[in-house]
Amino acid sequence: MAWLQLKARIAPDQAELLEELLLEEGATAITLQDAHDDPVFEPERGTTPLWNETVLTGLYDDLEGLEGMLERLAAAWAETLPGEPCPEIEHELVADRDWEREWMDGFQPLRMGERLWIVPSWHAPPQPEAVNLHLDPGLAFGTGTHPTTALCLAWLDALATNGDLEAKEVLDVGTGSGILAIAALKLGASHASATDIDPQALAASRDNAERNGIDASRFDLCYPEQLTHARRFPIVMANILAGPLIELAPIIAGHVAAHGHLALSGILDGQAQDVIDAYTDQGLIMDPPCRREGWVRLTGRRAP
Numbered sequence: 001m002a003w004l005q006l007k008a009r010i011a012p013d014q015a016e017l018l019e020e021l022l023l024e025e026g027a028t029a030i031t032l033q034d035a036h037d038d039p040v041f042e043p044e045r046g047t048t049p050l051w052n053e054t055v056l057t058g059l060y061d062d063l064e065g066l067e068g069m070l071e072r073l074a075a076a077w078a079e080t081l082p083g084e085p086c087p088e089i090e091h092e093l094v095a096d097r098d099w100e101r102e103w104m105d106g107f108q109p110l111r112m113g114e115r116l117w118i119v120p121s122w123h124a125p126p127q128p129e130a131v132n133l134h135l136d137p138g139l140a141f142g143t144g145t146h147p148t149t150a151l152c153l154a155w156l157d158a159l160a161t162n163g164d165l166e167a168k169e170v171l172d173v174g175t176g177s178g179i180l181a182i183a184a185l186k187l188g189a190s191h192a193s194a195t196d197i198d199p200q201a202l203a204a205s206r207d208n209a210e211r212n213g214i215d216a217s218r219f220d221l222c223y224p225e226q227l228t229h230a231r232r233f234p235i236v237m238a239n240i241l242a243g244p245l246i247e248l249a250p251i252i253a254g255h256v257a258a259h260g261h262l263a264l265s266g267i268l269d270g271q272a273q274d275v276i277d278a279y280t281d282q283g284l285i286m287d288p289p290c291r292r293e294g295w296v297r298l299t300g301r302r303a304p
């Protein structure tokens with residue numbers, strides 16, 4: 001089966017209107033993408049990420065009605081936003097594809113550090129004797145392909161190699177798919193506590209823990225407000241954006257036990273110093289940043 005695809009480049013604040021109009025014309029699916037793969041992660045500290053131009057795509061199973069559809073779209077646009085030029089709408093016929101299969105093909109096993117592999121749940125591990133983390137991110141963030149996650153996985157692998165993870169309790173703030181907490185458990189940690197504000201992340205983490213044979217008694221998942229502030233952990237990691245990391249510095253730093261290790265990720269290069277300052281103020285001794293593809297991982301320790 002073929003599909004009629006309509007596509008427009010549009011300012012993000014006009015995308016919602018065009019999306020509505022395309023849906024009114026019977027679109028079966030709508031996709032919004034960053035036109036330049038260049039998101040502005042925090043326009044101001046703590047605000048929602050955005051991008052500068054959106055590519056909006058609508059798919060239709062009716063291949064015949066193109067001309068009438070374009071006329072109606074232009075008329076509805078002019079009526080809603082008089083004087084604002086209607087965006088140019090391109091069209092093409094696209095062959096049917098197995099969209100889910102395409103995404104799965106793009107997520108291949110990844111080696112992280114010395115011993116750890118991230119293996120999509122539908123793949124056989126390339127090195128069965130390695131520490132293999134079987135992962136299906138579902139709708140949650142965290143496949144290991146993003147530099148912010150990869151930086152934390154490399155840190156965990158190095159801690160394990162140095163014997164600093166063995167039989168330790170870890171805390172993972174903003175667990176997403178559970179990837180960091182589960183990696184820590186597979187690399188030798190005794191117990192992981194993980195928090196997320198997103199219920200889908202908590203569900204995906206629970207599924208991934210089961211998939212990896214992690215006994216429920218070794219893995220606690222909860223919303224951040226359910227974690228007792230007074231709990232201390234020898235290993236704490238948080239891969240969330242710089243804004244929340246700074247805002248939550250008293251809480252996150254407060255969870256690091258004496259002699260404990262901390263890793264912070266999700267920080268852009270230019271934001272590193274503000275985050276270092278926030279955690280130094282909380283009594284942590286911070287290391288120089290570790291950088292990858294414009295992202296920074298910060299590590300530190302609490303003095304005895």
Ligand SMILES: C[S@@+](CC[C@H](N)C(=O)[O-])C[C@H]1O[C@@H](n2cnc3c(N)ncnc32)[C@H](O)[C@@H]1O
Binds near residue numbers: 149173175
């Ligand atoms: C960038 S993802 C990281 C996922 C995973 N830990 C990784 O390293 O790939 C950030 C996660 O933090 C969660 N998050 C954002 N703000 C949070 C907060 N204040 N407390 C806990 N989780 C938060 C988001 O829902 C998201 O799942």
